[in-house]
Structure formats: structure tokens, C-alpha cells
Amino acid sequence: MIHLEIDGRAITARPGQTILEAAEGAGIRIPTLCHLKGLSPWGSCRICLVEIANWNGRLVPACATQVQEGMRVVATSPRLTELRRRVLELLFAERNHICAICVSSGHCELQDLACELGMEVVRVPYRFPGLALDASHGKFVYDPNRCVLCGRCVRACSEVEGAMTWGFSGRGIHTTVEPDLGGPWGSAETCTECGKCLEACPVGALVERGKATAEQEKEPQLLAQLTERRPRA
Amino acid sequence: MPEVTEHEVSRLLEPYLGRPTELIQALHRVQEALGHVPPLAQRVVAARLGVPLSQVRGVVTFYHFFRTQPVGKHIVRLCLGTACYVRGADRVLQALQEELGVELGGTSPDGLFTLEGVRCLGACGLAPVRTVDDAVYGRLTPGRVREIVAGFRRG
Ligand code: SF4
Ligand code: SF4
Numbered sequence: 001m002i003h004l005e006i007d008g009r010a011i012t013a014r015p016g017q018t019i020l021e022a023a024e025g026a027g028i029r030i031p032t033l034c035h036l037k038g039l040s041p042w043g044s045c046r047i048c049l050v051e052i053a054n055w056n057g058r059l060v061p062a063c064a065t066q067v068q069e070g071m072r073v074v075a076t077s078p079r080l081t082e083l084r085r086r087v088l089e090l091l092f093a094e095r096n097h098i099c100a101i102c103v104s105s106g107h108c109e110l111q112d113l114a115c116e117l118g119m120e121v122v123r124v125p126y127r128f129p130g131l132a133l134d135a136s137h138g139k140f141v142y143d144p145n146r147c148v149l150c151g152r153c154v155r156a157c158s159e160v161e162g163a164m165t166w167g168f169s170g171r172g173i174h175t176t177v178e179p180d181l182g183g184p185w186g187s188a189e190t191c192t193e194c195g196k197c198l199e200a201c202p203v204g205a206l207v208e209r210g211k212a213t214a215e216q217e218k219e220p221q222l223l224a225q226l227t228e229r230r231p232r233a
Numbered sequence: 234m235p236e237v238t239e240h241e242v243s244r245l246l247e248p249y250l251g252r253p254t255e256l257i258q259a260l261h262r263v264q265e266a267l268g269h270v271p272p273l274a275q276r277v278v279a280a281r282l283g284v285p286l287s288q289v290r291g292v293v294t295f296y297h298f299f300r301t302q303p304v305g306k307h308i309v310r311l312c313l314g315t316a317c318y319v320r321g322a323d324r325v326l327q328a329l330q331e332e333l334g335v336e337l338g339g340t341s342p343d344g345l346f347t348l349e350g351v352r353c354l355g356a357c358g359l360a361p362v363r364t365v366d367d368a369v370y371g372r373l374t375p376g377r378v379r380e381i382v383a384g385f386r387r388g
């Protein structure tokens with residue numbers, strides 16, 4: 001067993017566990033966004049940043065950092081809340097998250113994080129990239145203007161469904177997720193229409209066609225349930 | 234340009250059959266032969282190497298080196314670096330765009346020129362600079378740019 005400290009509490013964890021898993025085991029909350037149980041660790045959104053007090057206060061993503069003997073983790077502090085809020089603001093500003101006109105309002109992890117972290121204003125200008133909405137699929141709709149590039153759909157589609165329909169395309173500020181050779185989704189030959197990407201998506205970027213706001217609730221925990229039931233290799 | 238066939242692309246890919254780790258090499262080979270990697274070729278690469286379509290697309294769009302559109306007979310690279318900018322590269326760009334009838338990254342309707350912007354060609358003393366294929370042209374003015382283009386058009 002590994003002995004570490006999170007927010008001043010002595011905690012034991014199994015080798016190979018992440019700081020996030022150790023914290024969850026101890027009932028300590030660390031906010032996450034790109035992380036989803038059942039999918040491989042990713043570490044891209046930086047919402048789960050924690051500070052390692054005995055590594056010179058270094059910031060690491062809790063979801064993608066393994067526990068180490070003697071680690072002293074700060075998971076809750078005004079500095080971390082401020083940093084996480086900053087990260088959130090950048091995510092909001094990158095596309096056009098206007099909750100009042102979003103079908104996922106009320107069932108959105110990004111919105112929930114804003115409430116949890118007390119983000120009241122976005123201090124950087126919105127980019128409003130004006131990307132094309134893809135409503136070509138018979139069952140689902142993809143609105144890249146609400147995508148936070150968390151890669152949860154990409155991982156759900158490749159790791160759980162095995163279809164590998166979704167992938168990242170472009171680079172830097174022009175990065176988007178796209179099906180097959182770049183859409184339209186409706187003609188993506190690899191898509192099995194299973195809907196796993198949709199359940200994994202934390203925001204209103206992937207939604208069910210023709211469902212009203214109140215019905216857009218997702219079940220991201222499905223991915224973990226599916227992977228846990230599978231026989232291990 | 235004649236449409237490339239699936240068969241032609243398959244032939245190019247013979248050395249890479251069933252070898253997903255050779256993705257970048259295979260795409261290189263295709264681009265060398267065709268000048269660009271059109272969607273049809275991306276599809277054949279995916280099938281022959283055993284790589285998901287989304288991953289082929291990811292690589293093709295990540296590296297600036299790969300193109301998905303055909304290129305012109307000549308590639309014009311105008312420097313948009315700092316020194317060239319200070320010496321009026323913006324006016325040169327304007328003139329080039331008007332003369333060729335393309336935006337940055339585009340290919341002229343006659344298929345003769347592809348216009349690209351680059352950041353510093355390492356010849357700042359000659360600013361503003363551009364290259365046409367392998368030849369370097371310095372101290373450009375909108376007027377000179379038009380002359381040079383006319384020269385290439387005459388062949
Ligand atoms: S519906 Fe299933 S197969 Fe289709 S893109 Fe989503 S996860 Fe992949
Ligand atoms: S579509 Fe949804 S799940 Fe996929 S990267 Fe964007 S926000 Fe994440």
C-alpha cells in the first residue's frame with residue numbers, strides 16, 4: 001500500500017491508483033471534466049489540477065497522476081479554485097457556450113462546474129468560431145460550437161465500442177473532433193449508431209435528435225458499467 | 234488533373250500493406266506521387282494499412298506538410314515574417330492575391346500557382362522575400378510581383 005496525504009488527511013492507496021481515485025476513496029471531491037470512469041486517463045482539460053506540496057507546489061492533473069509514497073497533495077485551496085475557474089473561463093470562451101439557448105442546459109457538466117467553482121463571469125472575450133452544425137445523422141446531432149475537446153467521445157467510440165469513428169482533426173485552435181474522414185456524421189460508414197459517444201459527451205455538443213431540453217439527460221456512468229462487466233484480457 | 238484511381242493508390246501502398254505504424258511514410262509516398270492526398274487516397278490508405286479513417290484524417294490534418302487539395306504547377310511562398318512585414322509584405326500579398334486570384338493557401342483557377350505564406354525564409358536582408366518553386370526573389374514591390382508572375386505565365 002502507498003501512504004499519502006490529501007488535504008491534511010492520511011490516506012492509503014493501491015499502487016497504480018491515481019490521485020483522483022485515492023481522493024474519491026476518501027470522500028474528497030476533485031472536480032473533473034475530460035476524465036470519465038471506464039475510459040483511459042486523458043489529462044487534457046486541467047480542471048482537476050492539484051498541488052503537490054512536497055514537490056515545490058507543482059501542479060499536476062489528479063486524473064492522470066499516480067499516487068506515490070509520501071506525497072502531500074493539496075486538493076482544495078483558494079488558489080486551486082481560482083486556477084480551475086480560469087481553466088473553465090477559457091473553455092467557455094473557446095466556443096459559444098450560451099446556456100440559455102442550449103439543449104443541454106441543466107444536464108451539462110460544464111455548467112455544473114461553473115456553479116460549483118463559483119464562476120460568475122468570463123474575463124476573456126468569447127471567440128464564437130461559428131462552426132457548422134452537423135445534423136446529418138438520423139438519430140444524433142453534433143454541434144461543434146459546444147464541444148470542449150475533452151475526447152470522451154473519441155475514447156468511448158474507440159475503447160468501448162471499437163468503431164473508431166470519432167477522431168481529432170486539425171491542430172491548435174483549429175482542432176475539432178470529426179467522424180471518419182471529416183463528416184457528415186450521417187454518412188460515416190464506421191458508425192454503428194450505438195450512442196456511446198453521446199452518453200460520454202459532458203456538454204451539449206453531442207445530443208439526441210428531436211429531444212427537448214428536459215429530456216437530454218445523459219448517462220455517462222454507462223461506459224464504466226459496460227467496461228466493468230467485460231472479461232479482462 | 235486526371236482523377237486518381239483506387240488501383241493506382243493501392244499500388245503505391247504495396248510496401249506498407251497491413252502495417253499501421255507506417256502511416257506517415259505511406260502518406261508521404263502518396264503525396265509524392267499525386268502532389269496531394271485526396272479523400273479517396275486517404276480511404277485506400279486506411280483500408281490497406283489497417284488504420285481507422287479518423288486516424289488517417291487526424292494525421293493528414295495535423296501536419297501542415299500534407300495537403301488534401303491539388304497544388305498548382307508552381308508554388309509561391311511569400312514570407313510573412315517580421316522583417317518582411319515591416320518592409321511591406323502586406324502590400325505584396327495583396328498584389329499577389331489580386332494577380333493570381335487566390336487567397337493564401339489557394340490554387341489559381343488556371344492550376345498554375347499555389348500561394349502559401351511562410352514565417353521567415355531566413356533571408357531577411359532581402360525583405361520582402363518570396364520563392365517560386367526553388368528560386369528566391371527579394372526586395373519585392375507590388376509592381377515587380379506582377380512582372381514575375383507574368384514571366385511564369387509566359388512559361
Ligand atoms: S454512435 Fe457509437 S459508433 Fe457512432 S460515433 Fe458514437 S460511439 Fe461511435
Ligand atoms: S463532442 Fe463532446 S465528448 Fe466529444 S470532445 Fe467534444 S465535448 Fe468532448
Ligand code: FES
Pocket residue numbers: 031032033034035042043044045046047048049061062063064
Ligand atoms: S479531468 Fe483531469 S485533466 Fe481533465
Ligand code: FES
Pocket residue numbers: 312313314315316317318352353354355356357358360361362
Ligand atoms: S522575415 Fe522574411 S525572410 Fe526573414
